[in-house]
Amino acid sequence: MQCECTKQKSDLSLLEPVLAEYAAVPGSLITILQHAQEIYGYLPTDVLYRIAECTGNSPARVLGVATFYTQFRFQPVGKYLIMLCDGTACHVNGSARIAAAVQEYLHVENGGTTEDGLFSFSIVACLGCCSLSPVMMINGDTYGSLTPEQVLEILKDIQAKEAAE
Amino acid sequence: MSIRLAVGQGSCGIAAGAQKVANALRPLLAGSEVQLGTVGCIGMCWLEPIVDLYENDTLKARLVRVQPNHAEAIAEAAKSGDLSGIAELVIQPEDSAFLEQQTRIALRNCGIIDPESLESAKAAGAYSALGKILSTGMTPEDVIEVIKVSGLAGRGGAGFPTWFKWNAARQSAGDEKYLICNADEGDPGAFMDRAVIESDPHTLIEGMLIGAYAIGAKEAIVYVRAEYPLAIRRLENAICDAREAGYIGKNIMETDFSCEFRIKAGAGAFVCGEETALIESLEGQRGMPRLKPPFPAQSGYWNKPSNINNVETFANVAWIISNGGEAFAAMGTEDSKGTKVFALTGKIRRGGLVEIPMGMTLRQVIFEIGGGIRDGGTFKAVQMGGPSGGCIPASLLDTVIDYKKLAATGAIMGSGGMVVMDDSTCMVSMAKFFLDFTAKESCGKCVHCRIGTKRLQEILTRITEGEGQEGDIELMEELCNAVRDGALCGLGQTAPNPVLSTLRYFRDEFEAHIRDKRCPAHTCTALLHVSIDAEKCRGCTACARNCPVYAISGAVKEPHEINADACIHCGRCKAVCKFGAVIVE
Numbered sequence: 001m002q003c004e005c006t007k008q009k010s011d012l013s014l015l016e017p018v019l020a021e022y023a024a025v026p027g028s029l030i031t032i033l034q035h036a037q038e039i040y041g042y043l044p045t046d047v048l049y050r051i052a053e054c055t056g057n058s059p060a061r062v063l064g065v066a067t068f069y070t071q072f073r074f075q076p077v078g079k080y081l082i083m084l085c086d087g088t089a090c091h092v093n094g095s096a097r098i099a100a101a102v103q104e105y106l107h108v109e110n111g112g113t114t115e116d117g118l119f120s121f122s123i124v125a126c127l128g129c130c131s132l133s134p135v136m137m138i139n140g141d142t143y144g145s146l147t148p149e150q151v152l153e154i155l156k157d158i159q160a161k162e163a164a165e
Numbered sequence: 166m167s168i169r170l171a172v173g174q175g176s177c178g179i180a181a182g183a184q185k186v187a188n189a190l191r192p193l194l195a196g197s198e199v200q201l202g203t204v205g206c207i208g209m210c211w212l213e214p215i216v217d218l219y220e221n222d223t224l225k226a227r228l229v230r231v232q233p234n235h236a237e238a239i240a241e242a243a244k245s246g247d248l249s250g251i252a253e254l255v256i257q258p259e260d261s262a263f264l265e266q267q268t269r270i271a272l273r274n275c276g277i278i279d280p281e282s283l284e285s286a287k288a289a290g291a292y293s294a295l296g297k298i299l300s301t302g303m304t305p306e307d308v309i310e311v312i313k314v315s316g317l318a319g320r321g322g323a324g325f326p327t328w329f330k331w332n333a334a335r336q337s338a339g340d341e342k343y344l345i346c347n348a349d350e351g352d353p354g355a356f357m358d359r360a361v362i363e364s365d366p367h368t369l370i371e372g373m374l375i376g377a378y379a380i381g382a383k384e385a386i387v388y389v390r391a392e393y394p395l396a397i398r399r400l401e402n403a404i405c406d407a408r409e410a411g412y413i414g415k416n417i418m419e420t421d422f423s424c425e426f427r428i429k430a431g432a433g434a435f436v437c438g439e440e441t442a443l444i445e446s447l448e449g450q451r452g453m454p455r456l457k458p459p460f461p462a463q464s465g466y467w468n469k470p471s472n473i474n475n476v477e478t479f480a481n482v483a484w485i486i487s488n489g490g491e492a493f494a495a496m497g498t499e500d501s502k503g504t505k506v507f508a509l510t511g512k513i514r515r516g517g518l519v520e521i522p523m524g525m526t527l528r529q530v531i532f533e534i535g536g537g538i539r540d541g542g543t544f545k546a547v548q549m550g551g552p553s554g555g556c557i558p559a560s561l562l563d564t565v566i567d568y569k570k571l572a573a574t575g576a577i578m579g580s581g582g583m584v585v586m587d588d589s590t591c592m593v594s595m596a597k598f599f600l601d602f603t604a605k606e607s608c609g610k611c612v613h614c615r616i617g618t619k620r621l622q623e624i625l626t627r628i629t630e631g632e633g634q635e636g637d638i639e640l641m642e643e644l645c646n647a648v649r650d651g652a653l654c655g656l657g658q659t660a661p662n663p664v665l666s667t668l669r670y671f672r673d674e675f676e677a678h679i680r681d682k683r684c685p686a687h688t689c690t691a692l693l694h695v696s697i698d699a700e701k702c703r704g705c706t707a708c709a710r711n712c713p714v715y716a717i718s719g720a721v722k723e724p725h726e727i728n729a730d731a732c733i734h735c736g737r738c739k740a741v742c743k744f745g746a747v748i749v750e
Contacts, residue, residue, distance in 0.1 A: 026467075029449035030432050034391070068451040068608075069432035071391050087353030088548060088584045089510035091598055125435065125602070126353035127392055129177050130510035130584075131210025131517050140394060142180035 008046045014039050015050060023054045033066055042073040070124070078113045078120035080158055083137045087126030090133040098134050099123060101148035105155060118162060119155070166221055168199045168243055173215040173276055175206025175363045176395050177356075181213035182232065189236035190216075199243045205364020207276025208518030209263060212256065215276075218243060227261070228254040259536070260515065266534050268496065269520045270504050271320075271357075271480035275364035280399050283406040286367035292412055294483035295371050298378060299420045305335060308379040312482070314490030316502030321347055321438070321475030322553065322579045323655070324501075324568040330472055333462035334380040337470035344382040344424075345466065345473045346373055347443060348389035348396070351435040352551035353602065354582035357506040358476035360518055362389065362396035365480070366403035370426065372479030374412065375486060377424045380472050384425045388443055391430045400428060435552075435606035439654045440473040441465075442608065453610045454654035475580070477506055497523035501567040505578065511548075511585040514539040519583075521566070528562040531585055542587030546670070550579030552599045552606075553659035555666025556592060575666035577659070591686035592671040593678050597625035599663035603656065614657030617648035621664060630691045633679030638668065687749055690734040694750055697738075699724035701746035708738035708747060 018035040022028040032055065036047050043066055052059040066072045082102060086095050099110070102121055106114050113120040129135045132144025136151070143154060172178075172187040187201065194201050207215060212229035216239060219225060226248055228239065238250045248255070269275075279285035286292075298308060313328035334342060346369065350358040362369060373385045389397055404426050407413045415423045429447055436442045437452040444466050446452035465471025481503060485493045493503045501523040507530065510516045514536035521530060527547060531537065538544050546556040555576035557564065564570055571578050586595070604618040621644055624637055645661030652658045668675060677683045684692040697708070697717075704722040709715075716732045719725030727738070739747040 027447060027449040030446065031429070031449075034430065034432065065449065065451055069434050071433040088551065088582065088598070089354050089516075091353075092511045092584060092586055092590055092595075124392075125351065125433075125606075126355075128350065128356040128359045128390075129180050130354055130356055130508055130582075132177055132180050132213075133510065135180065142176060144177070144180040 008044050010040060010044045010046050012047065012050050015047060019051070019054045029055060029057065029062065029065055030069070033062075033072060037072060042076050045074075075113070076117075078118050079162075080118060080138050081120045081122065083122050083124045083127065085125075085127040085129070085133070085135045085137075086123050087128075087130060087133070089130035090126075090135055093133040095123075095134040097148055098136065098146050098151055101151050102155070105152055118159070167219075168246075169202055169219040169222075170194070170199060170239065170243055171202045171204040171217040171219060171279075173205065173207055173213065173217070174203050175276075175360055176393075177206060177210045178213045178215065179395070183214035185233045186214050186216065186231050186236065189233040190240060193236055193240035194243070197240075197244050199240070203279055203281060204277060205275050205280045206360045206518070207264070208272060208360065208520075209260070209515070210517040211515055212260060218248075226251075227256040229256045229260070230254070263515050263517070263519075263534055263536075267520050268504050268522050270484050270493070271361060271368075271477050271506050272365075272518060272520045273484065274368060275360055275518075278365060280364050280366055281402055283367065283403070283410055286365070286403075290487065291367040291483075292371055292407075294486035295374050295378075295412070296418060297486060298375065299418050299422060305379045305381060308375060308486070309335065311486060311490040312379070315481075315485045315493035316490075316497070317478065317481055317485060317493065318501065318568065319475060320477035320481075320505065320580065322352075322550065322577065324578060327474060327478055330462060330474070331376065331379045333460070334382075334470050334472040337463050339470055340381075341467075341469045342380055342382040343466045343469060343471040344373060344377040344380060344385045345443070345447070345471055346385070346387040346476060346479055347438060347440065347473050348387055348393075348476050349431045349438045349443060350390060350393075350476070350580065351438050351606075352553075352580045352582050354510055354548070354551055354584045355508045355580045357508055357518055357581055359390075359393050359396050361476050361480050362393070362400050366400045367407065368480050368483060369400070369476055370403060370407055370412070372482035373426075374417070374424055375482050376472065376474065376479065378422055380470075382472070383423060384427070386447065386466075387426075387428045388431055388437070388447060389428060391432055397428060397430060404428070434608070435602075436608045436654070436656050439656055442654065443473065444471065451608070453608045454656075456653065477581070498565065498567045498570075500569050501578075505566065505581060507581045507583045509535050509583050509585070511583075512538050512540070512542055512587040512590070513585040523566055525566050526563050527557065527566065530566070530583070531562070535585070538585065538587050540587075542589065544585070545588050545590060546586045546592065548576075548584040548586065548595070548663075549582065550577035550659075550662070551582045552603050553577060553655065553662055554579045554582075555662045556586070556595065556670065557666075558670040560670075575662065575669055577662070589686055589688065591629075591684055591688040592667045592674045593625065593684070594629050594689055596664045596667045597622065597629055600625055600660070603660040607657065607660075611651070611653040611657060613648050613651030614653070614660060617644055617651070618657070618660050620644055621648070621661070625664070628675065628678045629684075629689045631678075631682050631689075633675075633682075635679065637679055638672070638675055642668065690736075693734040693736075694729070695727055695732055695734055695736070695738065696729075696748050696750075697725050697727055698746045698748055701744050703744055703746075705743070707741045707743070711737050711741045713737065 441455035442452040600622040702724040709717040
């Protein structure tokens with residue numbers, strides 16, 4: 001069987017400035033991974049190999065660190081990343097109903113991406129806006145005091161905006 | 166006379182629409198005498214967005230729940246000085262009482278100064294405590310003595326005396342030492358650290374510089390959650406300004422004291438709030454705790470002496486230096502000095518940030534400051550300390566806020582999350598929620614935590630799904646004790662607390678789930694029974710049309726019925742019934 005990781009062809013030249021700055025600085029592995037994810041939107045396998053090679057780590061250690069932290073993704077994400085908070089306050093104020101509304105409307109599981117590649121959905125730990133619970137964040141914009149109806153409106157607005165473009 | 170409109174733009178305010186309000190105001194004020202400014206979060210989150218009207222730097226009116234369509238009336242009122250057009254936006258006296266009952270030290274500048282302006286921070290006294298130390302020749306030992314007198318203890322959860330940690334790091338041999346700020350605020354339900362960084366970053370920087378001076382560190386690092394992008398941006402900006410002004414770097418304020426500063430963004434792992442796990446993460450590793458001893462004060466970051474404190478702890482430091490340790494120690498109880506910030510959330514009428522002297526009762530905080538339960542509910546419990554803490558029931562509402570007194574209830578002070586619950590909250594599913602969290606966040610290094618939390622989570626899941634068995638409660642108690650005694654770090658040692666404390670005060674709810682297959686709070690869907698009251702049902706068919714699994718049948722204008730085998734207990738029928746005919750029990 002052919003190894004899957006050789007099939008990926010990310011543009012590794014984009015990573016070079018990051019490696020030039022951090023590869024030799026001890027303790028920078030997480031910082032490099034964060035920059036890599038900003039560049040590629042996720043962490044492709046060939047990028048992880050390249051980071052391992054340049055930082056003198058084994059690929060297993062790089063993957064070990066990357067998989068430890070929830071921030072890192074190993075699959076491409078949709079254009080809009082929906083992060084629904086399930087901290088205590090949001091949980092008490094009904095985040096489960098918001099999750100159900102999103103999942104039913106977009107037909108997407110927690111951690112999944114819609115078929116059209118527009119939305120990714122992720123249930124996350126506390127976003128720290130507890131007084132506005134339940135809260136979700138879409139591409140860095142926070143929406144608070146949500147009801148299932150409002151969530152659908154927000155999603156429909158995004159869909160309409162995308163359809164118009 | 167100078168008139169200024171200050172729009173509160175912390176993350177909460179922005180989420181509520183503060184930026185849109187500021188954008189609407191800007192063109193309306195262009196060319197006028199009225200200035201438009203940004204402030205951080207005042208902590209009155211239920212009133213956001215908030216706009217403050219200042220006249221010669223005195224607050225003239227606080228406008229609440231402001232929307233962009235109010236901008237014209239506000240701009241007009243600010244220009245003319247006649248507030249009659251915006252009277253309905255002015256804060257109500259019972260809402261202002263929320264702030265008046267507080268004593269603010271860590272939050273003293275939050276929501277008042279511009280977090281993106283060093284000038285604004287300096288006008289409020291920033292860097293004067295550092296200046297006092299450096300200009301009057303206070304030695305590091307003198308600084309540690311003042312902190313010792315103040316009785317300041319770690320505000321991140323453990324409550325360990327700050328002076329003791331500083332002194333240990335000070336006395337460790339070696340020239341290379343590090344001062345680290347733990348801003349990895351992962352506790353679900355706590356957000357005071359975010360508010361301080363977003364609203365008053367220079368207070369954190371000054372507190373850290375004083376700490377660095379005391380222990381002899383030449384580098385200070387802030388480890389902050391990646392989920393707080395605005396906090397990171399404002400802190401970066403503040404570090405930059407402070408460096409330019411000579412408060413950071415070589416020969417600070419033209420003395421021999423030098424200290425570099427940098428930010429490290431965390432990557433999302435709750436366990437990194439544990440200090441040795443945080444150090445591992447700073448070194449670019451998986452954030453797994455180290456065995457203690459050696460303590461970080463002896464061997465921490467890169468095996469050098471390191472001192473780690475929480476954001477709120479540092480936010481108190483400059484005030485203590487300026488006002489004296491005695492002034493801080495004058496507040497609080499025998500064991501717990503000073504003030505503590507709480508993030509009051511959940512089913513509370515007035516939720517937000519509350520800073521009060523230790524020694525107040527939970528009842529005062531929840532009912533007098535927070536205004537009690539919202540939407541007419543009844544108080545059931547308050548969760549304190551997040552996944553490491555526990556639930557305190559109504560019978561213990563007169564408990565005094567103090568490290569030891571709270572610990573005696575089975576909860577902990579923790580970082581200050583205070584999630585209020587009413588009778589619609591199921592305590593079994595609350596315990597399950599926290600075990601879901603710790604089982605997921607357990608780093609896996611030690612067996613007790615990795616497997617113990619998983620087994621606890623499985624038992625709790627079973628109980629909430631109606632599969633509870635006789636003996637489950639005893640089994641959980643045994644498991645809880647084993648995890649508490651056997652885990653390596655604080656995360657594992659405290660992970661059983663949510664289960665133990667709910668078992669202690671709400672054992673009958675567990676028994677109802679296990680023996681009677683009943684959820685008293687009506688939230689565990691698998692245990693619900695949904696039926697239609699034939700007397701009340703008018704046969705409008707709304708429920709049948711909205712049922713996602715077609716479990717409801719009946720002719721028009723005839724009472725409907727629910728097929729219990731097909732029903733998934735989603736509650737939609739109850740939500741759409743206009744006649745209150747759907748009974749969920």
